[in-house]
Amino acid sequence: DIVMTQSPDSLAVSLGERATIDCKSSQSLLYSSNNKDYLAWYQQKPGQPPKLLIYWASTRESGVPDRFSGSGSGTDFTLTISSLQAEDVAVYYCQQYYSTPMTFGQGTRLEIK
Amino acid sequence: EVQLVESGGGLVQPGGSLRLSCAASGFTFSSYWMHWVRQAPGKGLVWVSRIKSDESSTNYADSVKGRFTISRDNGKNTLYLQMNSLRAEDTAVYYCARTRIAVRDAFDIWGQGTMVTVSS
Numbered sequence: 001d002i003v004m005t006q007s008p009d010s011l012a013v014s015l016g017e018r019a020t021i022d023c024k025s026s027q028s029l030l031y032s033s034n035n036k037d038y039l040a041w042y043q044q045k046p047g048q049p050p051k052l053l054i055y056w057a058s059t060r061e062s063g064v065p066d067r068f069s070g071s072g073s074g075t076d077f078t079l080t081i082s083s084l085q086a087e088d089v090a091v092y093y094c095q096q097y098y099s100t101p102m103t104f105g106q107g108t109r110l111e112i113k
Numbered sequence: 114e115v116q117l118v119e120s121g122g123g124l125v126q127p128g129g130s131l132r133l134s135c136a137a138s139g140f141t142f143s144s145y146w147m148h149w150v151r152q153a154p155g156k157g158l159v160w161v162s163r164i165k166s167d168e169s170s171t172n173y174a175d176s177v178k179g180r181f182t183i184s185r186d187n188g189k190n191t192l193y194l195q196m197n198s199l200r201a202e203d204t205a206v207y208y209c210a211r212t213r214i215a216v217r218d219a220f221d222i223w224g225q226g227t228m229v230t231v232s233s
């Protein structure tokens with residue numbers, strides 16, 4: 001199984017500041033035949049289901065604010081929120097969909113400082 | 114509106130069975146791979162199972178293999194998860210989710226979840 005490890009486990013950032021969450025996979029998520037990284041980012045607010053933010057490591061889902069961006073390739077990935085808003089308080093998960101089981105990271109809790 | 118609505122959760126004794134349903138609407142259900150993902154109270158997301166659009170292929174997490182069965186009825190636009198030999202560690206919110214486009218793709222639509230509690 002591919003193990004997904006996020007860091008940090010929790011993060012406190014001031015409003016308007018940048019938030020960065022890292023995700024590392026135990027094996028490459030880059031599929032050579034199409035040069036795509038099989039990595040997604042989700043946001044989960046309390047009492048709600050996860051919401052897709054980013055897929056193919058860096059493609060923003062429709063309707064997601066452009067302050068959210070994804071980067072990285074292979075085994076190392078980053079979710080960046082360029083200017084933190086109050087509504088961004090949530091737990092964030094990375095997920096690999098390269099192979100089954102489609103594993104998630106343990107989650108990063110993002111709070112306001 | 115594209116929507117997934119789960120039902121069938123509840124309290125069940127260890128060793129018991131439960132069948133979850135996920136009703137889809139607002140999209141062509143028969144065209145998409147579908148998944149079940151669970152989340153134990155206060156814990157992270159865990160992928161459980163997936164099924165191909167035409168039901169010809171299924172996959173399971175090792176933790177549920179042999180106990181859970183995923184299925185679908187494309188005529189009723191409904192996804193199912195039959196859970197047998199339930200254990201305390203199966204206690205979780207169970208979400209159904211849609212694969213975005215391809216067989217290996219992100220999950221773009223999620224239901225609100227249904228709670229399963231396994232306890233005596």
